[in-house]
Amino acid sequence: DGRGDLKNLLPGGPYTYTLSAEDAVGNRSTTLEQIIRIDDIAPEISLSVQPTIFAPRSESGSSRAVFTAVVHDASNPTRWALKVTSEKGDLVQEFKGEGRPPTEIVWEGLDAKGAAFPDGKYDVRLHVTDEVGNQGKSAAATVTINSAKPVLLVNAAEESVPDLMP
Numbered sequence: 001d002g003r004g005d006l007k008n009l010l011p012g013g014p015y016t017y018t019l020s021a022e023d024a025v026g027n028r029s030t031t032l033e034q035i036i037r038i039d040d041i042a043p044e045i046s047l048s049v050q051p052t053i054f055a056p057r058s059e060s061g062s063s064r065a066v067f068t069a070v071v072h073d074a075s076n077p078t079r080w081a082l083k084v085t086s087e088k089g090d091l092v093q094e095f096k097g098e099g100r101p102p103t104e105i106v107w108e109g110l111d112a113k114g115a116a117f118p119d120g121k122y123d124v125r126l127h128v129t130d131e132v133g134n135q136g137k138s139a140a141a142t143v144t145i146n147s148a149k150p151v152l153l154v155n156a157a158e159e160s161v162p163d164l165m166p
Contacts, residue, residue, distance in 0.1 A: 002038050012038045012074070042136035043073035043128045049141040056109030056116035056145060065143045067105045067124060075130040077101065085123050092117060101126060109145050119145050 004010050014037050020030040047069050054062040071077055080101035084093040095105060107124070109117050123140035 002040065010038055012040045037074065039074045039130070039132050039134065041074065042134045043071050043077060043130055045072075045126050045128055045136050045138040046070045047124065047126045047138035047141045049124065049143050052142065053144045053146050054109065055147045058147070064109065065107045065124075067107065067126070067141060069101050069103060069105065069126050069138070071101060071126075071128055073128070073130050073134070073136075075132050075134065077128050078131050079129050081127045082107075083125050083127060085125075087121050092122070101128065107143070116147060117145055119147055 002010055014035050016033050016035055018031050018033050020028065022028045047067055049065050049067050051062045051065065054065050057063060067082065069082075071080075077100045078098065080097050080099075082095040082101070082105050083091055084107065086092050093107070093111065095107075111117060121142055121144050123142055125140050126138040127135065128137070129135045
C-alpha cells in the first residue's frame with residue numbers, strides 16, 4: 001500500500017526487500033534481495049497538432065489534423081483516450097486504445113456517419129492511465145476547422161484608352 005513500518009506514506013522510488021522464514025527447529029531460509037518500485041506520479045504527457053487549421057474533405061493538403069503525443073512515465077501505460085471537445089466543452093469524439101498511445105493520431109474532423117464537424121475551435125487532450133492506476137492528461141492542443149470557401153473579389157478600375165482612330 002506504499003506505507004512504511006510506521007504506516008507513513010513512503011516517497012516514490014525503488015525499494016528492496018527480502019523474505020525470511022524459520023521453522024520450529026531453527027532451520028532458516030531467506031530469499032535473494034528483490035526490488036519493488038513505488039510509483040505515485042501521474043504520466044507526463046505532451047500533445048501537439050499540425051496543422052492547427054484544417055478543412056475536412058478538402059482537396060488541399062490540410063484536410064486532417066495530426067496529433068503528436070509524447071508520454072513519460074515510470075510505469076507502463078495501460079490505456080489511453082484522445083478526447084475532442086467543442087468550444088462549448090461538449091465531448092464530440094473520442095479515440096481509445098490499450099497500452100502506450102501511438103506517436104501520431106490522425107483526426108479527419110468527421111463524425112461516425114462521415115459528416116464533417118461544424119467550423120469552429122476544438123480542444124483535444126490525451127488522457128493516459130499507467131499500470132498502477134496513475135492518471136494524467138495533456139494540456140489542450142487547439143485545432144480549428146474552417147471549411148468556408150474563400151471569396152474572390154475582382155476589382156476592375158476603369159481606364160481610359162486613347163482613340164486609335166485619327
